[in-house]
Amino acid sequence: MTDSLILSILADGAFAAVAATGFAVISNPPKKAILIAAGLAAVGHALRFYLLHNTVLDITTASLAAAFAIGLISMLAAKLIHCPAEVFSFPSLLPMVPGMYAYKTVLATIRFMSSHGTGDPQELIVQICQNGLTTIFVMFALVIGVSLPMFIFHKQSFMMTRLLNNKRPA
Amino acid sequence: MKEQVPIRELSNFLLDFSTTLMSAGVHTSRVVRNVHRIAGSFGYSVEMTIFQKHITMSILHAEDDSIRRTSVRAIPAGTFNFNTISQLSSLSWAANDEHLPLEELRRRYEAIVAEPRISRWWVLLLVSCANASFCRLFGGDPAAMGLVFVATLVGFFVRQEMMRFHVNHMAVFVVASFVASMIASVGVWHHWGETPQVALGTSVLFLIPGVPLINSIIDTLEGHVLVGFSRAVNACILIICIALGLSATLLILGLDLL
Numbered sequence: 001m002t003d004s005l006i007l008s009i010l011a012d013g014a015f016a017a018v019a020a021t022g023f024a025v026i027s028n029p030p031k032k033a034i035l036i037a038a039g040l041a042a043v044g045h046a047l048r049f050y051l052l053h054n055t056v057l058d059i060t061t062a063s064l065a066a067a068f069a070i071g072l073i074s075m076l077a078a079k080l081i082h083c084p085a086e087v088f089s090f091p092s093l094l095p096m097v098p099g100m101y102a103y104k105t106v107l108a109t110i111r112f113m114s115s116h117g118t119g120d121p122q123e124l125i126v127q128i129c130q131n132g133l134t135t136i137f138v139m140f141a142l143v144i145g146v147s148l149p150m151f152i153f154h155k156q157s158f159m160m161t162r163l164l165n166n167k168r169p170a
Numbered sequence: 171m172k173e174q175v176p177i178r179e180l181s182n183f184l185l186d187f188s189t190t191l192m193s194a195g196v197h198t199s200r201v202v203r204n205v206h207r208i209a210g211s212f213g214y215s216v217e218m219t220i221f222q223k224h225i226t227m228s229i230l231h232a233e234d235d236s237i238r239r240t241s242v243r244a245i246p247a248g249t250f251n252f253n254t255i256s257q258l259s260s261l262s263w264a265a266n267d268e269h270l271p272l273e274e275l276r277r278r279y280e281a282i283v284a285e286p287r288i289s290r291w292w293v294l295l296l297v298s299c300a301n302a303s304f305c306r307l308f309g310g311d312p313a314a315m316g317l318v319f320v321a322t323l324v325g326f327f328v329r330q331e332m333m334r335f336h337v338n339h340m341a342v343f344v345v346a347s348f349v350a351s352m353i354a355s356v357g358v359w360h361h362w363g364e365t366p367q368v369a370l371g372t373s374v375l376f377l378i379p380g381v382p383l384i385n386s387i388i389d390t391l392e393g394h395v396l397v398g399f400s401r402a403v404n405a406c407i408l409i410i411c412i413a414l415g416l417s418a419t420l421l422i423l424g425l426d427l428l
Contacts, residue, residue: 012307015303015304015306015307016303016307018299018300018303019300019301019303019304019307020300021296021299021300022296022297022298022299022300022301022303022376023297023300023376023380024252025288025292025293025296025297026250026293026297027195027249027250027251027252027381028249028250028251028252028253028254028287028288029252029253029256030252030253030256030257033252033256045307082260083256084200084255084256084259086197086200086255087252087255087256090252090380090381090384091252093380093384094380094381095304095307097378097380097383097384099375099378099380099409100308100371100372100375102378102409103374103378103409103412103413103416106409106410106412106413106414107413107416107417107420110413110414110417139383139384139387140387142384143384143387143388143391144391147388147391
C-alpha cells in the first residue's frame with residue numbers, strides 16, 4: 001500500500017466518524033455510545049472505501065463486509081459498556097445508508113414522467129432500476145451484515161443490558 | 171411466587187412501556203422480549219400484536235387463565251430516543267433479575283422518560299458538521315463543504331422550528347429539502363470551487379430517514395413483516411418528499427445536473 005492510499009483511507013474514516021456523530025445525535029443516544037458509534041463508523045466506512053477502490057467488490061458486497069465488521073466490534077463494545085449493541089451500531093451505519101441512490105431513483109422517475117423530459121427515456125429507465133436496486137440491496141446488505149454476528153452469538157446479544165444490573169451492588 | 175400484582179396496573183404499565191419504546195424507534199422484537207421479561211417476573215404471560223400505530227396486548231395469569239385483560243393502545247408519534255431504549259431495556263432485566271415491585275418499576279420508568287434530550291443547538295451544529303463531512307466523502311472540495319454546512323444549518327433549523335409548531339411531517343421534509351438545496355444551489359450558480367454539484371446533491375442528505383429504514387428491514391427479516399413494511403412505506407414517503415423539494419429547486423433554477 002502506498003502512503004497516499006493509506007492517507008485517503010484514514011481521511012475517509014475520519015470524515016465518516018464526524019458524519020456518524022452528527023447523524024447519531026438526532027436520535028439522542030446515550031453519551032458514551034456516541035464515541036463508540038463514531039469509532040465504528042470510521043472503521044466500517046474506511047473498510048468499505050478500501051474494498052471499493054482496491055478490490056473487485058461492488059458497493060453491495062463491500063457494504064456487507066463493512067457492516068459485518070461493525071457488527072462484530074459492536075458486540076464487543078456492548079459487552080464493555082453494557083448497552084444494547086444497536087444503540088451504537090445503527091448510528092455507525094447511517095453514513096453508509098444509500099440516501100443519494102434513494103432520492104436519485106425518485107428524481108429519475110419524476111424526469112421520466114415529465115412530458116418535456118430532458119434526456120433519453122431508456123437511459124432514465126436504466127437509472128431508475130440501477131439506483132433503486134442499489135438502494136434496496138445496500139440496505140439489506142447493511143442490516144444483514146450488522147446482524148450476522150448477533151445471530152452467531154445469539155444468546156450473548158440478549159444479555160448485554162443485563163450485565164449492567166449484575167454490576168450494581170445488590 | 172410473589173404476591174399477586176393487580177392485573178389492571180400491570181397492563182397499564184406494560185402498555186405505557188411498550189408504546190414508549192415503539193415511538194423511541196426500536197425494532198419490534200426487542201419490545202416483545204422486554205415486555206415478556208417484565209410480565210414473567212410478576213407471574214403473567216403476554217401475547218401482543220404490534221402494528222405501526224397501535225399495540226394490542228393480552229395479559230393472562232400463568233396458572234389461572236380466568237384472570238386476563240386485553241387492551242389496545244395507540245402508539246404516540248414521537249422523536250427517536252436511543253437513550254430511552256437503552257435504559258428501558260436494562261430496566262426490563264432489572265425487573266427480571268431483582269423482582270422489583272411494580273411501583274418501583276413505574277418510578278424508574280418515569281425517571282427515564284423524563285431525562286432531558288441533548289440540546290437542540292448542539293444537535294443543529296453537529297448535524298451541520300456531519301453533512302459537511304458527508305459532502306467530503308462524496309468527493310466535494312472545501313468550497314462545497316462550506317456550502318453544505320450553511321445549507322444544513324439553515325435547513326435543519328427550518329425542520330426543527332416546523333416540528334416545534336407540529337406542521338405535517340411531509341410538508342416539513344419538502345420545505346426543509348427545498349430550503350437546503352436552494353442554498354446549496356448558489357454554488358452552482360456562481361461556480362464556487364470545482365464540485366458545486368456535489369454540494370447540491372449532498373445538501374439534502376441530512377433528512378434521509380436512516381433509522382426507520384434499518385428498523386424496517388430488521389423487522390421484515392425477523393418476521394414482523396407488517397410493521398416492517400409500514401415503516402418502509404413511511405420512509406419511502408419521506409424520501410419522495412425530499413426528492414420533491416430538491417426537484418423544485420432544480421426546476422426553479424433550470425438546472426439539470428443530478
